[in-house]
Amino acid sequence: MEKFVTKKIMKSRLLKSVLFAGLLVAPVLVHAASLSRSLDTIRAVGPEGKGNAEAAAAWKTVSAADSGEIVTILKAMNGANDLAANWLRSAVDTIAARELDADKKLPVAALQKYLADTKNDPSARRLAYEIIARADPATGEKLISGMLEDPGSELRRDAVQRRIDAALAVRKAGNSNDAAQRLQFVLPSARDAEQLESIAKELKQLGQPVDLPKVFGWVWDWKVIGPFDSTGGVGFDKVYPPEEKIDLAAEYDGKTGKVRWQDFSASGDRGLVDLNKPCGALKGVAGYAYTEFNSDSKRPVEIRLGCKNAWKVWLNGKFLFGRDEYHRGMEIDQYRLAGELKKGKNVILVKICQNEQTEQWTKEWEFQLRVTDPLGAVVASAKK
Amino acid sequence: MKTILTYAALLGSLTFASADWRQFRGPNGNGVVNDPALPTQLDVKNIQWAIDLPGRGLSSPIIVGDRVYLTAASGPKQDRLHVLCFSAKDGKKLWERQFRATGRTMAHEKTAVAAPTPVSDGERIFAFFSSNDVLCLDLDGNLLWLRGLTHDYPNASNSLGMSSSLTVADGVLITMVENDSESFTAGLDAKTGVNRWKLARPKMANWTSPVLLEVKGQPTLAILQSGKGISAVEPKTGRIVWEYGDGASTIPSATPSDGVLYVPSKGVTALEPSSDGTTPKQLWRNGQFAPATASAVILNQKVFTLNGAGVLSAGDAKDGARLWQLRLKGPFSATPVGSGTHLYCVNEKGVLQVVDTAAPQGAVVSELDLGKVILSTPSIDGGAVYVRSDGKLWKLGKS
Numbered sequence: 001m002e003k004f005v006t007k008k009i010m011k012s013r014l015l016k017s018v019l020f021a022g023l024l025v026a027p028v029l030v031h032a033a034s035l036s037r038s039l040d041t042i043r044a045v046g047p048e049g050k051g052n053a054e055a056a057a058a059w060k061t062v063s064a065a066d067s068g069e070i071v072t073i074l075k076a077m078n079g080a081n082d083l084a085a086n087w088l089r090s091a092v093d094t095i096a097a098r099e100l101d102a103d104k105k106l107p108v109a110a111l112q113k114y115l116a117d118t119k120n121d122p123s124a125r126r127l128a129y130e131i132i133a134r135a136d137p138a139t140g141e142k143l144i145s146g147m148l149e150d151p152g153s154e155l156r157r158d159a160v161q162r163r164i165d166a167a168l169a170v171r172k173a174g175n176s177n178d179a180a181q182r183l184q185f186v187l188p189s190a191r192d193a194e195q196l197e198s199i200a201k202e203l204k205q206l207g208q209p210v211d212l213p214k215v216f217g218w219v220w221d222w223k224v225i226g227p228f229d230s231t232g233g234v235g236f237d238k239v240y241p242p243e244e245k246i247d248l249a250a251e252y253d254g255k256t257g258k259v260r261w262q263d264f265s266a267s268g269d270r271g272l273v274d275l276n277k278p279c280g281a282l283k284g285v286a287g288y289a290y291t292e293f294n295s296d297s298k299r300p301v302e303i304r305l306g307c308k309n310a311w312k313v314w315l316n317g318k319f320l321f322g323r324d325e326y327h328r329g330m331e332i333d334q335y336r337l338a339g340e341l342k343k344g345k346n347v348i349l350v351k352i353c354q355n356e357q358t359e360q361w362t363k364e365w366e367f368q369l370r371v372t373d374p375l376g377a378v379v380a381s382a383k384k
Numbered sequence: 385m386k387t388i389l390t391y392a393a394l395l396g397s398l399t400f401a402s403a404d405w406r407q408f409r410g411p412n413g414n415g416v417v418n419d420p421a422l423p424t425q426l427d428v429k430n431i432q433w434a435i436d437l438p439g440r441g442l443s444s445p446i447i448v449g450d451r452v453y454l455t456a457a458s459g460p461k462q463d464r465l466h467v468l469c470f471s472a473k474d475g476k477k478l479w480e481r482q483f484r485a486t487g488r489t490m491a492h493e494k495t496a497v498a499a500p501t502p503v504s505d506g507e508r509i510f511a512f513f514s515s516n517d518v519l520c521l522d523l524d525g526n527l528l529w530l531r532g533l534t535h536d537y538p539n540a541s542n543s544l545g546m547s548s549s550l551t552v553a554d555g556v557l558i559t560m561v562e563n564d565s566e567s568f569t570a571g572l573d574a575k576t577g578v579n580r581w582k583l584a585r586p587k588m589a590n591w592t593s594p595v596l597l598e599v600k601g602q603p604t605l606a607i608l609q610s611g612k613g614i615s616a617v618e619p620k621t622g623r624i625v626w627e628y629g630d631g632a633s634t635i636p637s638a639t640p641s642d643g644v645l646y647v648p649s650k651g652v653t654a655l656e657p658s659s660d661g662t663t664p665k666q667l668w669r670n671g672q673f674a675p676a677t678a679s680a681v682i683l684n685q686k687v688f689t690l691n692g693a694g695v696l697s698a699g700d701a702k703d704g705a706r707l708w709q710l711r712l713k714g715p716f717s718a719t720p721v722g723s724g725t726h727l728y729c730v731n732e733k734g735v736l737q738v739v740d741t742a743a744p745q746g747a748v749v750s751e752l753d754l755g756k757v758i759l760s761t762p763s764i765d766g767g768a769v770y771v772r773s774d775g776k777l778w779k780l781g782k783s
Binding site for chain 2: 047048049050052053055056059060063082083085086087089090091093094097123154157192194308321323324325326328329330331334
């Protein structure tokens with residue numbers, strides 16, 4: 001009887017324990033499920049405000065999550081579109097700020113693990129790094145110093161900048177040879193155009209000029225044809241024969257007479273293809289530049305263009321993007337067009353239109369172009 | 385007596401609180417409020433607080449209640465977008481949210497990605513950037529919605545930078561995205577950010593900001609200015625109610641005041657809307673008032689403009705007759721703001737000059753050198769002037 005009673009009591013206690021444990025675990029599971037649903041809702045946002053109303057409610061759940069969930073939210077940024085990433089980023093920011101304001105600890109170890117996995121989204125990894133650096137500046141500094149070859153452009157840029165600053169400090173202290181060695185060391189790691197130009201400038205002053213066109217990887221050799229008519233801007237939309245078929249032996253009616261393809265090379269440190277030279281310094285005109293680019297494999301790339309004229313770009317006959325803006329400025333990597341190289345010969349066609357403005361600063365009819373991998377490393381044309 | 389004083393004090397505080405400064409150039413979009421507590425003799429003792437900002441920007445601060453909201457952009461490409469909230473009392477940062485630009489951030493060095501001024505409807509903050517990212521947060525920093533207008537319309541950008549500020553009316557946020565290529569103005573639902581309407585606009589770069597035109601007995605109209613002129617549209621629908629087609633500047637914006645619209649067109653052209661929605665009546669035009677970068681200000685029935693040489697011109701707002709000219713220390717990018725009889729004009733070198741416009745030929749009554757490049761239009765609220773540079777935000781009030 002006693003045994004039975006004891007057993008019954010034990011059973012009852014066990015049941016209570018299980019129930020109690022269940023009560024403890026259930027909210028956690030519910031919260032985890034709720035967080036997961038909310039992350040899915042945010043990841044579903046799209047163009048023109050699609051999903052905004054639902055995302056606002058989901059954002060409240062996500063931003064109220066415990067700091068232990070930050071890595072879960074960062075993981076949701078992997079593969080998220082830019083709009084969803086912004087929703088998630090601001091939720092992470094909110095959680096981190098709240099915890100830091102309350103002098104609570106952030107999950108630095110888990111964030112470090114997330115950061116170390118370079119398969120994670122580069123901008124989410126950057127966010128993880130920034131939270132680490134805020135929570136533990138010494139660890140942040142140690143981490144960034146080792147990111148010279150990081151695939152994330154911002155992390156790499158900061159690591160490169162620290163090396164540049166260190167080299168300049170050595171130079172200032174009078175050790176030019178050491179400074180030059182340090183700059184030569186960091187040069188291959190740099191991807192950012194401003195940093196590359198800054199390193200090149202310093203090395204030139206130190207008597208070690210850099211082959212900047214090679215460093216930037218400008219596509220150098222082109223066939224060009226023009227001028228075609230673009231009076232009143234009509235040339236931007238008008239389809240001239242090179243857009244229909246590339247025939248390098250053909251001759252066409254141009255704006256000022258017959259036109260045919262001619263060899264032309266880029267020039268200068270910034271790899272400019274100046275159509276005013278082969279086609280005449282004209283206004284209200286359009287021209288084309290064509291090049292063949294060999295790849296030893298099928299691979300995703302970015303066609304990176306700088307241009308202050310209206311332009312269109314095709315890769316292997318596929319239209320990538322075009323823009324009809326004139327003389328508002330040009331910079332390296334101004335436009336980054338995602339494309340895919342096929343194995344073997346690829347063809348790049350660029351259309352450049354010049355308008356009819358007469359001011360001195362509207363004379364340029366030129367572009368610069370390079371091919372990089374999606375992270376900014378130069379992809380050079382392979383040998384045939 | 386005590387009760388009366390208490391009511392008076394309460395009324396006074398309510399007047400300030402209800403006014404706020406919720407958008408570019410203030411509650412009426414014309415840079416003018418009546419704030420008797422505003423100091424006119426400014427010196428360093430008037431700096432109540434000055435705080436460092438995390439990024440660049442030309443946007444003006446807006447003030448809602450006892451909070452100051454501001455935008456900035458950081459990073460080598462200015463692609464980190466910040467929305468900041470400070471206590472008006474002591475400048476303490478109350479919250480900050482960061483986002484990434486989803487559109488292009490290239491801009492001329494004299495402008496910045498955080499050029500457009502945010503707006504508030506009293507419940508929400510709407511922030512806008514040159515990348516054409518639009519962010520809507522509640523007053524406590526909770527994200528309510530966002531849009532990437534270049535993300536959605538990929539050729540909507542200007543390689544020199546975009547700068548049109550926002551305005552909001554009838555539950556619709558007016559976003560001017562006017563440029564050489566994919567040029568439009570959109571009315572976004574203030575609650576959800578979805579398009580209520582999208583109006584194709586002239587394909588030409590345009591840095592002006594929309595303003596609201598309030599005419600007694602008529603519905604509020606949103607005024608869109610471009611190189612072609614003015615389009616007055618219904619905020620709710622985007623329907624064009626009337627147009628003025630005699631050209632207008634693409635940098636300084638139109639100024640509404642007492643139902644009249646002062647347009648930077650062939651100098652300044654004063655337009656009085658007709659009651660039947662047809663072409664507005666031209667009250668006057670004066671080529672002598674051609675503004676450079678700063679927009680016109682209408683204060684006490686006088687129109688004021690700044691030219692490229694830093695000369696402040698005063699005219700009669702009723703007939704456009706020139707009254708006087710006063711050479712200030714220029715050049716100016718910021719539009720002056722005003723209260724009472726005083727204008728607050730801050731030049732690009734950071735010298736804030738207070739002009740007494742009631743003096744016979746106008747007179748500079750005080751100057752404060754803030755020592756930084758300032759291109760941003762000041763804001764006024766609660767007896768203080770707020771001024772921002774690329775890296776700092778100041779509150780100037782009674783010492």
